[in-house]
Amino acid sequence: MSDMADHDNSGGNDDDALPPAFHSIDSFTGNFQEEAALAHRPCPVCRGDWGLAVTGFKDFQFFSDDAHAAKRADIRTVRCAGCHALYMNPCYTPHGFATLFREAGMSYGASGMRYEEQTAWLQSRNLLRPGMRLMDIGCYEGAFIRTLPEEIATIGVDIDAGAIDRAREAFPQPDRQFVCGDFTDFTFEGTVDIMTMFHVLEHLPDPRRVLARLRLHANADTRLVIEVPVLEHGITNDINGFFSVQHLTHFSKTSLAHMLAAEGWAILEAGMQKGYNGYRVLAAPAGDIDIPAPDAGDIARLQHYLSGWYGAVADICRRLDHSSIARHCVIWGGGLHTEFLYQLTPLFFGNRARRFLIVDSDPLKQGASWRGIPIAAPAEILPHLDWQETSLIVSSYGNQQAIADAALELGVCKEKIILLYEHIDRY
Numbered sequence: 001m002s003d004m005a006d007h008d009n010s011g012g013n014d015d016d017a018l019p020p021a022f023h024s025i026d027s028f029t030g031n032f033q034e035e036a037a038l039a040h041r042p043c044p045v046c047r048g049d050w051g052l053a054v055t056g057f058k059d060f061q062f063f064s065d066d067a068h069a070a071k072r073a074d075i076r077t078v079r080c081a082g083c084h085a086l087y088m089n090p091c092y093t094p095h096g097f098a099t100l101f102r103e104a105g106m107s108y109g110a111s112g113m114r115y116e117e118q119t120a121w122l123q124s125r126n127l128l129r130p131g132m133r134l135m136d137i138g139c140y141e142g143a144f145i146r147t148l149p150e151e152i153a154t155i156g157v158d159i160d161a162g163a164i165d166r167a168r169e170a171f172p173q174p175d176r177q178f179v180c181g182d183f184t185d186f187t188f189e190g191t192v193d194i195m196t197m198f199h200v201l202e203h204l205p206d207p208r209r210v211l212a213r214l215r216l217h218a219n220a221d222t223r224l225v226i227e228v229p230v231l232e233h234g235i236t237n238d239i240n241g242f243f244s245v246q247h248l249t250h251f252s253k254t255s256l257a258h259m260l261a262a263e264g265w266a267i268l269e270a271g272m273q274k275g276y277n278g279y280r281v282l283a284a285p286a287g288d289i290d291i292p293a294p295d296a297g298d299i300a301r302l303q304h305y306l307s308g309w310y311g312a313v314a315d316i317c318r319r320l321d322h323s324s325i326a327r328h329c330v331i332w333g334g335g336l337h338t339e340f341l342y343q344l345t346p347l348f349f350g351n352r353a354r355r356f357l358i359v360d361s362d363p364l365k366q367g368a369s370w371r372g373i374p375i376a377a378p379a380e381i382l383p384h385l386d387w388q389e390t391s392l393i394v395s396s397y398g399n400q401q402a403i404a405d406a407a408l409e410l411g412v413c414k415e416k417i418i419l420l421y422e423h424i425d426r427y
């Protein structure tokens with residue numbers, strides 16, 4: 001940030017001896033919240049309004065420092081006392097989402113390059129017959145559509161205008177249509193035979209309205225394929241956890257079934273995917289469907305999940321505690337994982353004399369700062385540091401090993417690299 005210089009040396013009186021790039025935590029004070037970023041909402045599953053607080057973060061910062069745009073918000077996960085559904089409340093407004101996630105890259109988390117498998121799954125159920133019309137909701141740049149047979153006409157829908165422009169350029173064929181719009185009110189002519197939503201529903205502020213909208217474009221034989229992560233498989237040792245700040249509804253198998261039934265979708269088939277947290281459901285439009293009763297087991301599952309998550313947080317705190325972190329600390333990773341370290345561990349507060357520097361290989365983050373700590377390119381900084389009095393903390397879950405390898409290559413000695421996770425599970 002251009003105004004970083006204003007905040008140099010604010011953290012202590014012995015900073016003259018430090019390399020200039022190291023800063024104390026929260027040495028930039030211009031960050032702020034705005035009311036318009038969040039809005040109260042009823043339970044996205046049953047529409048009731050009895051949310052009981054489960055977890056929360058105060059002043060959670062979304063990416064880099066900014067004195068002109070509100071990059072912070074109080075995040076709260078609640079449990080509906082009526083149906084046991086778990087959801088974020090208040091929830092991001094469209095304006096809030098656009099501001100807070102501006103630096104997040106893709107509008108929705110990639111479903112992990114599983115497109116070939118998803119297409120094969122549809123084919124194995126005879127759902128990709130020549131002449132059919134498929135609609136992919138949350139298509140982004142059309143990576144899934146690319147894997148579909150040519151005889152299938154497609155409509156891709158996404159709210160990200162840039163992604164839709166790139167998709168239109170990549171797929172000039174007339175039967176490859178792309179619509180830019182909100183999933184609750186986009187329009188096009190006619191009905192479709194197959195609708196797919198892979199890891200999208202959990203990101204939407206009003207998923208029921210989207211399911212109702214899809215019902216309008218369904219004919220009697222339409223099939224809807226939805227995949228979401230579920231509480232039943234939410235256990236992870238990643239401190240980001242199942243209650244990701246990118247997810248607005250944290251489904252269980254029952255709360256997903258409840259929502260589908262309430263909007264006239266009957267489940268024909270449902271099952272977990274192998275090797276990651278993906279619960280895939282095949283549904284069809286139907287008349288009156290019995291809404292499943294709330295599952296009290298979801299309360300026990302929540303307790304089990306939270307116990308695992310607090311265990312993961314405790315493991316990281318222990319590792320930070322037992323590592324002899326030098327007074328100069330480089331953190332590799334300027335994303336949300338580092339904000340979780342700030343929110344959940346004593347890393348930044350255990351030793352007030354500690355000074356920090358962040359490196360990140362994302363060029364969009366380089367030159368910015370997070371909570372007053374400058375973010376630089378790894379190759380620009382790491383080879384030039386005095387590692388006698390410096391530690392490197394790898395702040396990433398999925399990329400932990402790749403980062404450690406890259407640090408070694410840039411000349412950091414192995415014993416100065418602190419890994420936070422014993423093992424990494426794909427989820």
Ligand SMILES: [Zn+2]
Pocket residue numbers: 043044045046047048080081082083084085
């Ligand atoms: Zn509810």
